[in-house]
Each structure stands twice: as C-alpha cells, then as structure tokens.
Amino acid sequence: MLKIDNLSKSYGTKTAVDGLSLHIRKGEIFGFIGHNGAGKTTTLKACCGILKPDSGSITVDGISISEHPIECKKRMAYLPDNPDLYNFMTGIRFLNFVSDIYAIPADIRRERIDKYAELFEIKADLAQPISSYSHGMKQKLAIISALIHEPKLFLMDEPFVGLDPKASHILKGIMRDICNSGGAIFFSTHVLEVAEKLCDKVAIIKGGRLMKCGTMDEVRGDASLESVFLELEG
Amino acid sequence: MFKALLKKQFLEVFSFIFIDKRKGKARSAGEAVLIGLLYVLVYCMVIGSFYVTARGLCEPLVTAGMSWLYFALFAISALFFGIMGSSFSTYNSLYVAKDNEMLFSMPVKPRTVLNSRLVSVYLMSLLYSSLMFIPAIIAYLGMVKPGFLGMVLLILTPVVLAFFVTALSCLLGWLISLIAPRIKSKSIVTVIISLLFAGVYYFFSFRLSSILNSILAAPALIANALKTKVYPLYLLGMGASGDIVKFLLFALICIGSAALVYSIIVSGFSKSVIGGGSASHSRSKALYSEKDIHLGSSSSALFKKELLRFTSSPNYMMNANLGLVFMVGIAVLLFIKGGELRKLLIDADIFGSDMLALIACAAVCMISSMNVTTASSVSLEGKHIWIAHSLPIEPKAALLAKLKLHLALITPPLALLLAAVLTAFRFSAALSVLICIVSVLCVLFLALFGLAVNLKWANLHWTNEVIPIKQSLPTFLALFSGFGLLLLLLGLYLLLSKLVQPLEYLCIAACLLAIGCLLLYKLITGWGSKRFAELD
Structure with missing residues (x-):
C-alpha cells in the first residue's frame, strides 16, 4: 500500500531522514516510533506529499507521490500532530469543504458526517466556529474530515494526543476496521503501550535512520517494546 | 503585586518597541531606542500638524477674550481623538486580554488586575487626547504668558480631561463587551464601524477650514451655545485659562465620572471575564x-x-481592499457631480476628449491598484x-481561487466606476469600449502580479496576520506596482505621442496588458x- 524507498530529507545541514526504507502492506497497522526530532513527522509529511524529499521514492498503491500527487492523495488521508484547521469556518463548513474537494455525493457525505460526528460526540458542535473548539474537538473534526472519503491509507502523526479515552478507543476501532477492509494505517506515536497493543508492525527510527523494523514479536522478542526502545536510544 | 502587574502592562503596551513582531525576536537595545525615537518623532509630527490649526484659532479667540472657547473647542477634538483611539483597545485590554485567565488563576484580586489595566487605558487616553491639547497649549503660550498657577492649571487640564476620556472609553468598552458576543458577523461590523470612524474623520478633516471660518465668523454665538448646553466645557475652558474654582469643578466632574464608571465595571469585570464571554454562552x-x-x-469550495x-x-x-470604498465613493461622486466636472474640463478646453479618455482610464486604473487582495x-x-x-x-486550482476572489471583489465597484466615468464624460463608443478593456486588463494584471510576488516572497510563519497583510514586501510591491505600471504606460505614451492618437494608444496599451x-x-x-x- 505504501512503499518508502531510500528516503532522505535534510533541513540545511541537519539530516532529518537518512535513507529510510519501509513497506506498509494492505491490512497492516504500522507504528512508527522514535524520540522527538527523530524524523517521524518529516517521513509522514513526505509520504502525503507535503514535503518534497531530497532523494528516494514513495509510492502509494504503486503510484509515485512525486509524479502523481493528486492520484495518491485521493487514496489517502493525513492527520497532523497539531490539527490547525480553518478557524474561520464552522465544523460543518470544513467538512463540506473537504467533501467538495473529494467530490463526495450529498447523501453519502450526510451519512458519513452523521455517523462519525455521533461516534465522536461532536454533532452538537458542528455548527459552531472551529475557533471555539478545544484541541480535542479539533482533533476529532480532523479525524472525521480524514475519514469522510474512506481512505485506503491513513497517515497519522500522534493521533491520540488530545483525545479523551473514549475517542481514543473509537479511533483504535476505526483503525482496525480500515485495515480489515483492505486499507493500511501508518502512524507515529510516543505511547509505546498503544503501539504494543495496536500495531501489527513497528519501525523504530533514531536520528533519521531506521533502527529496527518488523512484526511486534520480531522487534521486541522476549522483552517489552519499552525496553527495546530504551536500549536502542542508548 | 500591583507594581508587577503594572510593569507587565507597560511591557505589553510598548512591546512594539522591544519586540520585532515580524521576526518574533527581541530587538537589541540600539534598535529599541531607534524605534522609540521614531515613534516620538511621528507623534511630534502629528502634534506639529495640529499646531497650525491651533495658531489659526488661538489669535482671534484670545484677542476677543474668549480663551475658554479656544480650549473648549480643542477639548471636543481631544475627546473625539481619545475615544476613537482608545475605546477598542480598552475593550481588548480589559475584557479579551489573553492573560486574563492566567492572572485569574493566580492569587490576585480581579480588582487589582482591573486597576493595572485601567492605568494603561488612562495613559492611552492621555496620549491620544494630548495629540490635540499639546499643540493648543503651545500656540496659547505663544500669545499669553500665564503666571505659575495659570501654567499649572494649563498643564493639568489634559491630565484631568484624560480621566473623562478614560471614563467614556471604559463605558464604550464595557458596552462592546456586552454587545460583541451577541454579534454574529463581528468582522463585518468592525469594518463598518472603522469605515464610519474614518468617514467622520475625513469629513471633518476636509471641512476643517470651513468649520474654523464659521467659528471665527460668529464666536459669540458658539460660545453662548456651548456655555448653556455643555457647561462642563465652559468650566474646562475657564479652568485652562486660569480660573482655579472652575478648574476644580471641572476636575470634580471628570474624576467623578471616572469613579462612577469604575464602580459600574468593577462589579461586572470578573464575571464577564471568568464567564468567558458568558453572553456568548447565553446565546442559543x-x-x-x-x-x-x-x-x-x-473549485467553488476553494x-x-x-x-x-x-x-x-x-x-x-480593510487594508487590502480600502480601494473598493474609494472606487464606490468616487463613482457616486461622479454620478452626482460628473456633469459639472465634464463641463468644467470641456469648457476650459484643457484636454481634448481623446486625451481626457486617456486620463480617465489612467485614473480608474490608479484607484483600482489600491486593492491588493492577492498580495497576501x-x-x-x-x-x-x-x-x-x-x-x-x-x-x-488553489491559486486561481485566490485570483477569483480578487476579481470577484473588485468587479462590481469597477463596473460602477466605469459606468460613472462613461456617464460623466460621454466618450465615443470606441473610446468607451477601450477604457473598459484597458481598465479590466489592468486590474487583472495587478491581481496576477500581486499573486506572483506573494508566491515569490511568501511568509507562512507569521504570528500576527497584520504582518503579511500590511507589513510585507509583496503588499508593498503590489501597492506600488500600480504606480509603476502607469509610469511605464505614460512613458510609452510620451514616446509614441507624435505617432499615434490616444485612441490608437489605448489599443496598444490593451494589447501590451493582455x-x-x-x-x-x-x-x-x-x-x-x-x-x-x-511552500513550507
């Protein structure tokens, strides 16, 4: 579903990602773990076409993001670590805006907005300006807007930050549903317990380089993910 | 505690001197001194501009023994300036200050927070009202040499008046805090109010000399009206002229009204702040x-x-589209007075009809160039x-949506302005069509130019939207591109004027612009x- 091949990206003299290669297959929840500044966000941004890599290639469903960005973006959704949404819109206007971009028919968008807004309990706030939303509500709205076109690939940067326990639980269920229906999830997290329970595969990145990658059992062996991570961090 | 709050308040008010908001960094001491001096210079220049008016009024009124009327007139202006300048900042600093919640979570009494804020409101009121009063005092001292007491009263007058300005500003700020949460389209209302203020300001500025002449023509009449209908102004004028009793009475009114307003807002202050705009919650x-x-x-979503x-x-x-207001205003003016203007220009035989068409077209393009929506x-x-x-x-598609907005905003006023120009000057059909084509192409060119320069020098890392809108290179370039373009076209016309007629030149200009x-x-x-x- 998502293939990252030898990806490198530098900011001035600082190398953020250095020759990273990963393969996220259909049906997989793939966790991306690393300390602050390890290169997780840069990788995720490059995968969804927000950042242009210095070298390497990224393909979504076999389509190159650099050559056919629009085709790739139609298949995926991105959730940033800090959901800076259009504060000058109401929640429902923002969902309409995203739906228009994906050309989602009225009845389908109505059905999906109702379904997810009820699930995340923000239906009553959809007519309010986004500027009045709390961080968690913005995160919920960003998740709904990402799910509205039923993406095959969902890229998420620290998706559980700011979400209440119930919303986190619901999101985990949705992530599993996407994978069960043939999609894939690639997400970064600091919460190792979440990664341990949720992910089919994990990759640990340090200083822009891949340190370890594989199924949960392959990565942690007999130890816990935390001890593996701390050992790798040195 | 109060001292610490006051210090924070001053740092906040004068942060523009110490912090470069464009870069989000602290200025060096040298830079801060330079910026401070620059602001002082601008303040002095504004005072200087009002001094000319003050001198014009001072001599006849003082000579006629109506010094009090002179000060009363300047007090009215000072009130206008003071309230206009500080009522919105009062609302912002008292009721929607970003640190209200933080301060209220500390062991600080709401009254102490309010008091520290009011001190800065008072200083702002003094700053704005002194813009009018300082030149009035300087002009007065040029004519009259008051004694020690007179001098003290003269200096104390704006100090005392600022209490009244503070009271009115706070009252307005308090009213805004009650109304604002109930207003749906705050931005539109803010623009309308700002335009009204600007309109009133320009109305009085343009009519200043005629207002002054009418005052000087019948000072006794105006003095009598003020004395009977606005007695505190008489007290102010007499106090500033050296009457201590009347000064004390005036001071009592000013400080008394400030105390009254304080007692009104102090009780509701913590409620309206902690209530988090309780009014907004009370609204369904x-x-x-x-x-x-x-x-x-x-594309329609974008x-x-x-x-x-x-x-x-x-x-x-306001900043990117003030030209639209001018376009509509000039169009209305042309619809009303266009006939007279045409008669004047044709009768004077200064320009031929063809040349007039060129000038009219250049004027339309010039006014249109004041709209720089795409540039930010x-x-x-x-x-x-x-x-x-x-x-x-x-x-x-994202870029074309920005272009479309610029064109959608400017098209109705441009159509109105062109209709007004063509109605007023009654050019031939060929000239009329060409004026329309050149104007539309000019607008399109400038919109595209604004977008191009903004793409080249885009700044996505601003902390305040005023920076890309008002203080950026693209906005500056877009604003002056209109002048540049017209200078280029004028230069070309001067080169070709012996070879082509204005009608033909408009065709050439249209082709070049296209x-x-x-x-x-x-x-x-x-x-x-x-x-x-x-872009990242």
Missing part, C-alpha cells in the same frame, strides 16, 4: 442540521474558503498550508504552482 447555540450539507465543486477567510478578517478587508493571499495560508497540501487539490496578463498567468500556473506545492 446554533445546531447543525441536514440543511447545512451543501454540495459544490472543488473559492468559498477564500471568501470566508476574507470576510473573517477585518484587517484583510498565499502568506495568509500560514500554518493551515498542510490542508491544501494534503488534500487532492491542484496547486493551480500580453502581460498572459505571461503572468503562465508564470503562476507553471512556476507558481510548483512553488505553492513546495
């Missing part, structure tokens, strides 16, 4: 219904987004740029699209 909350689902195309961005920001509306539209994406980048949006538009369009859809996709 709009609920989402199925009717809110609107289906539209991708255009609507641009329009919402525009209407949500009074700064964007890319930068205004700011931290939201990830949305445009992560959604399946062609960069070209080519320019095409080139800029190609640049934006090619290089510009790539640039937009790579």
Whole structure:
C-alpha cells in the first residue's frame, strides 16, 4: 500500500531522514516510533506529499507521490500532530469543504458526517466556529474530515494526543476496521503501550535512520517494546 | 503585586518597541531606542500638524477674550481623538486580554488586575487626547504668558480631561463587551464601524477650514451655545485659562465620572471575564442540521474558503481592499457631480476628449491598484498550508481561487466606476469600449502580479496576520506596482505621442496588458504552482 524507498530529507545541514526504507502492506497497522526530532513527522509529511524529499521514492498503491500527487492523495488521508484547521469556518463548513474537494455525493457525505460526528460526540458542535473548539474537538473534526472519503491509507502523526479515552478507543476501532477492509494505517506515536497493543508492525527510527523494523514479536522478542526502545536510544 | 502587574502592562503596551513582531525576536537595545525615537518623532509630527490649526484659532479667540472657547473647542477634538483611539483597545485590554485567565488563576484580586489595566487605558487616553491639547497649549503660550498657577492649571487640564476620556472609553468598552458576543458577523461590523470612524474623520478633516471660518465668523454665538448646553466645557475652558474654582469643578466632574464608571465595571469585570464571554454562552447555540450539507465543486469550495477567510478578517478587508470604498465613493461622486466636472474640463478646453479618455482610464486604473487582495493571499495560508497540501487539490486550482476572489471583489465597484466615468464624460463608443478593456486588463494584471510576488516572497510563519497583510514586501510591491505600471504606460505614451492618437494608444496599451496578463498567468500556473506545492 505504501512503499518508502531510500528516503532522505535534510533541513540545511541537519539530516532529518537518512535513507529510510519501509513497506506498509494492505491490512497492516504500522507504528512508527522514535524520540522527538527523530524524523517521524518529516517521513509522514513526505509520504502525503507535503514535503518534497531530497532523494528516494514513495509510492502509494504503486503510484509515485512525486509524479502523481493528486492520484495518491485521493487514496489517502493525513492527520497532523497539531490539527490547525480553518478557524474561520464552522465544523460543518470544513467538512463540506473537504467533501467538495473529494467530490463526495450529498447523501453519502450526510451519512458519513452523521455517523462519525455521533461516534465522536461532536454533532452538537458542528455548527459552531472551529475557533471555539478545544484541541480535542479539533482533533476529532480532523479525524472525521480524514475519514469522510474512506481512505485506503491513513497517515497519522500522534493521533491520540488530545483525545479523551473514549475517542481514543473509537479511533483504535476505526483503525482496525480500515485495515480489515483492505486499507493500511501508518502512524507515529510516543505511547509505546498503544503501539504494543495496536500495531501489527513497528519501525523504530533514531536520528533519521531506521533502527529496527518488523512484526511486534520480531522487534521486541522476549522483552517489552519499552525496553527495546530504551536500549536502542542508548 | 500591583507594581508587577503594572510593569507587565507597560511591557505589553510598548512591546512594539522591544519586540520585532515580524521576526518574533527581541530587538537589541540600539534598535529599541531607534524605534522609540521614531515613534516620538511621528507623534511630534502629528502634534506639529495640529499646531497650525491651533495658531489659526488661538489669535482671534484670545484677542476677543474668549480663551475658554479656544480650549473648549480643542477639548471636543481631544475627546473625539481619545475615544476613537482608545475605546477598542480598552475593550481588548480589559475584557479579551489573553492573560486574563492566567492572572485569574493566580492569587490576585480581579480588582487589582482591573486597576493595572485601567492605568494603561488612562495613559492611552492621555496620549491620544494630548495629540490635540499639546499643540493648543503651545500656540496659547505663544500669545499669553500665564503666571505659575495659570501654567499649572494649563498643564493639568489634559491630565484631568484624560480621566473623562478614560471614563467614556471604559463605558464604550464595557458596552462592546456586552454587545460583541451577541454579534454574529463581528468582522463585518468592525469594518463598518472603522469605515464610519474614518468617514467622520475625513469629513471633518476636509471641512476643517470651513468649520474654523464659521467659528471665527460668529464666536459669540458658539460660545453662548456651548456655555448653556455643555457647561462642563465652559468650566474646562475657564479652568485652562486660569480660573482655579472652575478648574476644580471641572476636575470634580471628570474624576467623578471616572469613579462612577469604575464602580459600574468593577462589579461586572470578573464575571464577564471568568464567564468567558458568558453572553456568548447565553446565546442559543446554533445546531447543525441536514440543511447545512451543501454540495459544490472543488473549485467553488476553494473559492468559498477564500471568501470566508476574507470576510473573517477585518484587517484583510480593510487594508487590502480600502480601494473598493474609494472606487464606490468616487463613482457616486461622479454620478452626482460628473456633469459639472465634464463641463468644467470641456469648457476650459484643457484636454481634448481623446486625451481626457486617456486620463480617465489612467485614473480608474490608479484607484483600482489600491486593492491588493492577492498580495497576501498565499502568506495568509500560514500554518493551515498542510490542508491544501494534503488534500487532492491542484496547486493551480488553489491559486486561481485566490485570483477569483480578487476579481470577484473588485468587479462590481469597477463596473460602477466605469459606468460613472462613461456617464460623466460621454466618450465615443470606441473610446468607451477601450477604457473598459484597458481598465479590466489592468486590474487583472495587478491581481496576477500581486499573486506572483506573494508566491515569490511568501511568509507562512507569521504570528500576527497584520504582518503579511500590511507589513510585507509583496503588499508593498503590489501597492506600488500600480504606480509603476502607469509610469511605464505614460512613458510609452510620451514616446509614441507624435505617432499615434490616444485612441490608437489605448489599443496598444490593451494589447501590451493582455500580453502581460498572459505571461503572468503562465508564470503562476507553471512556476507558481510548483512553488505553492513546495511552500513550507
């Protein structure tokens, strides 16, 4: 579903990602773990076409993001670590805006907005300006807007930050549903317990380089993910 | 405690001296001194401009023994300036200050927070009202040499008057805090109020000499009216002229009204702040219904987004599009007085009809060039740029939506202005068509140019939207591109004037502008699209 091949990206003299290669297959929840500044966000941004890599290639469903960005973006959704949404819109206007971009028919968008807004309990706030939303509500709205076109690939940067326990639980269920229906999830997290329970595969990145990658059992062996991570961090 | 709050308040008020908001960094001591001096210089220049008016009024009124009327007239202006300058900042600093919640979570009494804020409001009131009163005092001292007591009273008059200005500003700020949460389209209302203030200001500025002449023609009449109808102004004037009893009475009124307003707002202050705009919660909350689902195309969604961005920001509306107001104003003026102007110009036989058409066309282009919506539209994406980048949006479509907004905003006033020009001057059909074509092409060229320069020098990392809207290189370049373009076209006309007639020249200008538009369009859809996709 998502293939990252030898990806490198530098900011001035600082190398953020250095020759990273990963393969996220259909049906997989793939966790991306690393300390602050390890290169997780840069990788995720490059995968969804927000950042242009210095070298390497990224393909979504076999389509190159650099050559056919629009085709790739139609298949995926991105959730940033800090959901800076259009504060000058109401929640429902923002969902309409995203739906228009994906050309989602009225009845389908109505059905999906109702379904997810009820699930995340923000239906009553959809007519309010986004500027009045709390961080968690913005995160919920960003998740709904990402799910509205039923993406095959969902890229998420620290998706559980700011979400209440119930919303986190619901999101985990949705992530599993996407994978069960043939999609894939690639997400970064600091919460190792979440990664341990949720992910089919994990990759640990340090200083822009891949340190370890594989199924949960392959990565942690007999130890816990935390001890593996701390050992790798040195 | 109070001292610490006061110090914080002053640092906040004068932060523009110590912090470079464009870079988000502290200025060096040298830079801070330089910026401070620059502001003092500007303040002195404004005072100097009012001094001319003060001198004109001072001599006849003082000579006629009506010094009090002189001070009363300046007090009215000082009140106007003071309230205009500080009522909105009062609302912002008292009721919607970002640190209210933080301060209220500390062991600080709300009254102490309010008091520290009021001190800065008082100083702002003094600063604004002194703009009028300092030149009045200087002009007065040029004519009269008051004794020690007279001098003290003279200096104390603006100090005391500032209490009254503070009281009125606080009252207005308090009223705004009650009304603001209930207003739905705050941005539009802010723009309308700002335009009204500006309108009143320009009305009085333009009519200043006739107002002064009418005052000087019948000072006794005005003095009598003021004395009987606004007695405190008489007290102020007499106090400033050296009457201690009347001064004390005036001081009592000013300080008394300040105390009264203080007692009103102090009780509701913590409630309205902690209530988090309790009024907004008391307003029935709009609920989402199925009717809110609107289906539209991708391009209309992008255009609507641009329009919402525009209407949500009074700064964007006012600063990038003030030209629209001028366009409508001039069009209305031409519809009313156009006939007279035409008669004047044709009768005077200064220009032939063809030459007049050239000038009219240049004037329309010039006024239109004051609208620079596109010049900050890319930068205004700011931290939201990830949305445009992560959604399946062609960069070209996102850029064209910005262009469409500029054109959609300017088209109705441009049509009105062209209709007014053509009605007023009654050019031939050929000239009329060419004026319209050149004007439309000029508007399109400048919109494209604004977009191109903003793409080249885009700044997405601003902390305050005023920076890309008002203080950026693209806005500066876009504003002056109108002058540049007209200078170029004028230069070309001077070169060709012996070879071609104005009608033919308008054809040439139209062709050149069309080519320019095409080139800029190609640049934006090619290089510009790539640039937009790579902005970070």
